[in-house]
Amino acid sequence: MNTITVLVTGSNGLLGQKLTEKILEEGRVKLIATSKGKNRYPTQNGYLYAEMDILNPEQVKQVIDKYKPDSIIHTAAITNVDTAEADKALCHRLNVDAVQTLISLCEEKNIQLVHLSTDFVFDGANGPYKEDDAVNPLSYYGESKVMAEELLKNSKANWAILRTILVYGITNDMSRSNIVLWAKGALEKGLPINVVNDQWRMPTLAEDLAEACILAVEKNARGIYNVSGKDYMSIADLVRKVADYWALNQSIISEISSESLNQTAKRPIRTGFVLDKTIKDLGYNPHSFEEGLKIVDEQMKKNY
Numbered sequence: 001m002n003t004i005t006v007l008v009t010g011s012n013g014l015l016g017q018k019l020t021e022k023i024l025e026e027g028r029v030k031l032i033a034t035s036k037g038k039n040r041y042p043t044q045n046g047y048l049y050a051e052m053d054i055l056n057p058e059q060v061k062q063v064i065d066k067y068k069p070d071s072i073i074h075t076a077a078i079t080n081v082d083t084a085e086a087d088k089a090l091c092h093r094l095n096v097d098a099v100q101t102l103i104s105l106c107e108e109k110n111i112q113l114v115h116l117s118t119d120f121v122f123d124g125a126n127g128p129y130k131e132d133d134a135v136n137p138l139s140y141y142g143e144s145k146v147m148a149e150e151l152l153k154n155s156k157a158n159w160a161i162l163r164t165i166l167v168y169g170i171t172n173d174m175s176r177s178n179i180v181l182w183a184k185g186a187l188e189k190g191l192p193i194n195v196v197n198d199q200w201r202m203p204t205l206a207e208d209l210a211e212a213c214i215l216a217v218e219k220n221a222r223g224i225y226n227v228s229g230k231d232y233m234s235i236a237d238l239v240r241k242v243a244d245y246w247a248l249n250q251s252i253i254s255e256i257s258s259e260s261l262n263q264t265a266k267r268p269i270r271t272g273f274v275l276d277k278t279i280k281d282l283g284y285n286p287h288s289f290e291e292g293l294k295i296v297d298e299q300m301k302k303n304y
Contacts, residue, residue: 003030004030004070004071004218005029005030005031005032005067005068005070006023006031006032006069006070006072006073006214007032007034007063007064007069007071007072007073008020008031008032008033008034008073008075009034009035009054009072009073009075009076009102010076011033011034011041011075012035012036012039012041013035013075013076014167014169014171015116015167015206015209015210015213016033016035016075016076017040017171017172018207018210019031019075019210019213019214020033020041020043021041021210022207022210022211022214023047023214028214028218029071029214031046031047031048032047032049032050032063032069033048033049033050034049034050034051034052035049035051035052036051036052036053036076037051038051040173041172042173048067050067054076054094055097055098060102060105061105064105064109069111070111070112070217071111071112071113071114071217072102072106072111072113072114073116073213074099074102074113074114074116076098077094077098078090078094078095081120081139081141081263081264081265081267082264084139084140084141084144084265085139085140085141085264088140091140091141091144092144092147095141095144095145095148096147096148096151099151099152100151103151103152103155103157103159106157107155107157112158112159112160112217113152113158113159113160114159114160114162114213115148115149115152115159115160115162116161116162116163116213117145117148117163117164117224118141118163118164118165119164119166119228119272119273120137120138120139120268121135121136121145121149121163122135122137122268122271123136123268124199124267124269124270124271125270126270127200127268127270127271127272127273128232128270128272128273128274129226129271129272129273129274130226130274130277131223131224131225131226131277132224135149138265138267138268139266139267141265142268149161159222160216160223160225161223161224161225162209162212162227163227163273164204164228165201165228165272165273166178166179166201166202166203166204166228167203167204167205167206167209168180168205168292168296169205169292169295170296170299170303172303179203179235179238179239180293180296183238183239183243184242184248187243187248187249187252188246188248190249191252192253192254194256194260194261195235195236195239195254195256196234196236196255196257196258196261197234197235197236197255197257198234198257198258199235199258199267199268199270200232200234201232201234201235201238201271201272202228202229202230202233202271202272202273203228203229203231203289204228204229204286205229205287205291205295205296207287207295208229208286208287208292209227211284212225212278212282215283215284219281219282219283221281221282225282225284226273226274226275226277226278227275227278227284227286228275229287229289230275231289233289238289239253240253241293242293245290245293245294
């Protein structure tokens with residue numbers, strides 16, 4: 001069997017770097033990594049890197065024409081919910097228009113498109129959610145992701161949508177922060193932190209999400225799949241588990257309500273996913289949150 005060639009967008013991001021790492025370690029697919037600007041991944045061997053600005057349709061076409069991938073894993077997006085709310089035009093260009101560019105090319109060249117989406121497509125009134133539950137986003141970020149999903153559903157492309165929740169992990173250059181690293185860093189410095197106790201999530205280890213992306217390619221998955229960790233917890237519980245794992249002072253953690261934060265964008269209260277379909281169809285097997293923290297800890301010790 002010929003090795004599948006996979007082009008990854010946003011390869012400098014957390015998920016993008018984990019995909020590079022996993023593909024280099026396991027060699028299950030051939031990688032074309034693409035991102036805006038220079039390659040941030042420390043190893044340059046064993047794969048190809050191309051600079052590609054997802055907002056430049058002509059450049060996207062040139063890169064895809066040159067490398068002729070069998071599949072594209074599209075990780076590039078605005079994921080900061082408040083930034084998306086504050087700059088809706090940029091959010092639309094990155095999270096919707098760029099997806100349309102990829103869809104058109106994938107339709108034309110018969111390329112599979114694996115697209116990353118989010119639990120924020122839901123309003124959080126009655127999570128955990130199944131793949132076919134009705135969407136109702138509360139923020140423009142969530143709305144932009146729903147629009148992208150609709151473009152895919154209405155296209156002739158061979159598409160799979162992987163929805164995920166609160167991705168955490170570590171990159172070699174520590175350039176990508178997330179809730180686990182933020183909480184650990186603040187508590188180690190002895191900085192008092194406020195954490196919401198009325199939002200529930202299923203945090204996702206970046207390695208697990210990368211594995212799900214590769215499984216979706218290998219199995220030529222079609223449709224929507226939920227991809228998250230298996231443990232359901234409040235944000236406050238999550239931060240306390242981080243404190244527990246690294247034996248940090250919990251007395252400086254203050255639990256607050258979402259209302260008191262005055263964030264630009266509204267967040268759903270209870271998301272979380274039912275993972276049965278992804279486990280059954282893709283063979284997805286996520287780590288527990290505790291196991292995920294252990295993996296992050298081991299990587300930190302190795303790298304620093």
